[in-house]
Amino acid sequence: MRNFLLSLLCLLPLAAAAQQVQLKGLFGSSAMLEIDGEQRLLKAGQSSPEGVKLLEATTDYARVAVDGRQQKLTLDAPVAASYARSKRPEVRLVADKQGHFSTRVWVNGRRVPVMVDTGATSVAFNYPTARSLGLDLDRAQPIQVSTASGVARGYKLNLNSVTIGGIKVHNVEATVLPDDFPETTLLGNSFLSRVDMEQQRGMLILRARN
Incomplete structure (x- = not known):
């Protein structure tokens, strides 16, 4: 009651x-x-x-x-x-109890859960997620990344598109990290820098640019 x-x-x-x-x-x-x-x-x-x-x-x-x-x-x-009414598509995300903004996006037409991370340079996947999304790592650029276990091989590539709600961004840089880190895909600045962001009373608003 x-x-x-x-x-x-x-x-x-x-x-x-x-x-x-x-x-x-x-x-x-x-x-x-x-x-x-x-x-x-x-x-x-x-x-x-x-x-x-x-x-x-x-x-x-x-x-x-x-x-x-x-x-x-x-x-x-x-x-x-x-x-x-807004002339530009926008998405409103509510922070969870830890203050994180999580949602789902479409990567190259496939859906994946993500967490917004302004500290991440690019969209970042773990290796299993990249494979499940069908990313072609054979044509990706090999890079060296630091992990808790030392230096390991990762990959850098460009995604055809990343879509969240009515916002679609093309040719988005992404990084694939070895093993299972990060546990949740990070929606980093290679995407975020190409939209307008505003925080409003516990809400993150993303707006498409003209």
Whole structure:
């Protein structure tokens, strides 16, 4: 019952009408939303008269969509986000409890989980992930990399494309490291330097450049 009474002070300015949405409570697969002062109890899949659609609700979060844009609201991490129309594609990532931004991207048309790492020079894969993605290491440039066990062979190559949401970047430099490090693919600066980034109240916003 406690979760049912929790209010998340997450004000979301929505599309052209500048609507305000506030998540008031979670009730199994339903969520109580307050939209421009009107309370709406929606079941998953339902839309309010104002055009706010509840995509999913659990005891921990609600996921809503407006004008094709989605936002996940959690009880542990209230997040404010803008649904204003944008001329450029953008992706909004919420930090986990460790402060990391993780998501999934498409590499050469194949999906892979990644963690944003501004300290990484390039997109970095471990060897098994590179093989599973079908990267042609026979044509990659061999390089020497330092590991905990000493110096080992790695590879440098260019990816045809890296796509996250509606943002697609071509010809992205990547590094393949030996063994199983890093455990999660790092989305480094060879990609990040080619998009615009903004941090906003626990959220990382990536925007395509014109």
